[in-house]
Amino acid sequence: MPVSNRRRQLPPPLGEARPSQVLQLYGPGAMVDLPEHSVLIGGLDAWNTRGCEPIYEPRLQQLVRQTTGNPRIGLRTPPKEIDRLKNISGSIKALRFPEWCVVQKKIPDRVAFGISCRARLLVHYLSAGSGDFKDYRDEDGKHRLVPIRFVMACPHGHLSDIRWRDFCFRQFNCENTERLYLLEAGTGNDFTQIFVQSESGVTRKLADALIPESKALGFCQGATPWLGRRSRDSEPCMTNGERTVSRLLVRSATNAYFSETISVISLPEEAGSLAKRVTELKDELAGIEAEGDVSAALKFNPRLKNAFADVDPAELWRAIEAQRGGSGSEVSQPKDEELRLLIGSMDDVSSTAEDSLFEAVVLPTNNPQPWFSTAIKRVLLVKRLQEVQALVGFTRFTARTSSLGGLPI
Template identity: 25%
Template sequence: MSNELGELRRSAVVATFGPGAIIDFRADQATISAVAAGLEEWDRSFPPAGLRNEQCIHEPRLQRKLGVHGFRLPPVIDPVRARKGNGDKRSLVAARFPGWLQCPRCNRIAPQKKWGHEPGKAFRYCSCLAGKGEAGRTYVLPVRFVMACPNGHLDDFPWHWWVGHDDGCAGRSGFLHLESERPGHAGLILSCPKCDARRSMDGIFSNQTWERFSTCSGKRPWLAGPDQNCNHHPQAVQRGASNLYFPVIESALSIPPWSDRLQEVIGIYWDAIVNVDPGQRVRFVRMLAENVLAAALQELHVTPEQLVAQIDYRIHQYTQPVTDLRQEEYRQLTSGQNTNGDTDREFEVRNVVVPKDLAPWLSRVVKVVRLREVRALKGFTRIVPPGDENRDLAALSLQPMTWLPAIEVRGEGIFLELNHEHLSKWEAEQKWAQDRAEKLDLAWKHEWRERYGDDTELPESITARFLLIHTFAHALMRQLTLECGYSSASLRERIYASAGALPMAGVLIFTATSDADGTLGGLQRQADAARIVRTVEAAIAAMEWCSSDPLCIEDVFARPGSFLLAACHACVLAPETSCEHFNRFLDRALLVGPEGTSQTGYFSDLLPGRRK
């Protein structure tokens, strides 16, 4: 029987609470914990299935990279249907997890079937008050601990195994007690009321503890399918721990020619036109133009022949090998061409003359007046954050789909390109910067080998160029939040950094959010000549001194595994939703130079009192 649990923001369904994530709801005055179901339930609950659904979007470049035909937005109820009759009762599906629940009053724990319930209600309750002559009932809560493995599997904690019943105990499938007798896990005692077996929860998170436990059960409660074979040993995890669900998101900006409205205007007839024999395509479009496509041709201001030519170009581009999406975006942003918002509704840029005060360090300033970003969820990991290669992703569905869940967000931004000549000279002269980048790179690759094995292909190296541009992006975001009125969590970075045959050295700071902080105009206005000088100078000046110095600048805060050098919350770190790299790979010393040395950062000469 279905139960109404609550509501989620559309953007949260793709990121924080995608399929396989545990969500806490407040339903009927009780706390309900459930795991979001897989993509098959999207088709079942919100037909028509697949890309025939009206709540679909397209981003050809991202589709080509991910090997799908389109994306579906997290489904929402139809407001028209909701106003008629009894309303629209459709909803996404979640399955109760964990299955074990605890009474906060008597401290008993047991599977959900052993607690009292009412038909059609999601809550479960304990009757411990009834025996004491008290009125009311106590709603039981989901237990704190669950089991997970790096392959994404999820299972209930083995409570009866952990307590260690005596031989012949009659309580091997009954109630247990979990009570805190003193602080810490060592004081959290699990006991059996039948055989008086007792064991503390001390050591529950140690890997050695579970080496003698059987291998992972392979359960996937978010999918209605059989368990998988899994050779991993499971690990105990807090139900609300941040490492229980790492969504793997791929994103792309809509850029010309993909950002025009061609596919949107053609709508449901796109697949029909594409699947027609190329030699008959013009004739087929002419036939459609007499009725169903007449309005589309008029809106696009094209003839049937011109429409077919544009479609053929799209098909040709779509069949090309997948290239670096960042390279395509970088070429568009550095092309020097302004785009017109009248002809392209998704991408509009205006080039700004670089002020002479910034010319030694920057070669291009671009106002991104309008942009669209599509973010697609392609899987998730547990325990271990996703790496660059995104290996071992947990599945969102039992069988591969021709689509993935995604959201589209619109915003504005500023693109800054570093002066390639000055950057190359700085990289060649400042050997210390290369040494600092190599230090982080060695630590990153060491962890990568521990995670995936020595024979795995290593990720892309961490370079001084990347560290510099990434840290510069964080400095800009912190300063822009003070000047343009956006909250820090509303700004995002997009890093373009590479050397070699096709070098990139730029950063896009943009707003792409589904709430009110979208396209208010305050961000792109900061690219005006007078404003951008003030912004960049203030951002670099703020990096010269941190309230945690000298500890911060001397890397004392750079704890193992953080992949940070001169960076901390007081100077560089940003909200993790704003950073592409989860607040890793940052070093403000590359911007302003190490303290007390003759070594210079890329922007050292921009600091107050040091300009040449």
């Protein structure tokens, strides 16, 4: 297909994000309000992974494998643009969410429990009748659809539209087909001033959804719409041995998405150490798949023979496995190893080389006061270090706290 045709078929990107934003704000499952759209960031499988480069950080990789329970998981950078002129770029896919909208059309006020309220039609975008999914069509024209700001979710991250009809009529799988309205007496998020009402006047206040005991929003159905519109977990969603109750969530609220990350400081490998030599020659070692391959590889590859002639094959295999982050052994808490580095000798660790990952000097302390010498052994000035962060999951409502060692608990 000619390039010009192809280009026309690609939808233009709706926004851009920096890598750090992808990890903190725009990971899979995050809701994002763009100027023209409200979207849900899709799962990694749906992303265009152009520009996603493998990350070499064995310690982090092992931590991620341990945390996720997936022994084959690898680390990659977020996608990026390769060539702007040729329109070659990786991309993050997002899905339309929520699907329920209010209609931007001035209609007469309605009354809920004796309170006069501003009223707007509440519709699902597929029943808006305009065909373009952006507008609502009625006898006097097109009116803008505005995605509703309330959805429901659970702390495990499951998310879905509120079943507005069921909520209004207090009935699961309600088949009533009256028009629905969202009524607001005040401004903002005072839930006691917000109501759902049907054409015939059946009314319910949104505040009902805030009382967990009322189970007004039902049990969590395990919906994972960032993996596809009808996607859901196969296991029922449980909390402390009971079915999880869905909770009201304001899409734009700060508790709508907490990314869960693990980070490590890149530790320099001791100069000349086996680990360092394995890292330097990792491409040449890539063909080795088992301990039994080691001897043959050393025999036929002069560079490997040169580097590892003095090393026992079993020891070399262990070093290769560690470098690949693959061995199943428990990892020590990341901060422990980093602390060990920071309080240890800087010889062979700190480097001023251009590609150095770590540079630090011990600051001299001239004639320190006795209290100082008692409490503080030395002061280290870290001039350069590299932190690498991996996104491993997310929660809603409350953030998952990390242990002091840096692993999520």
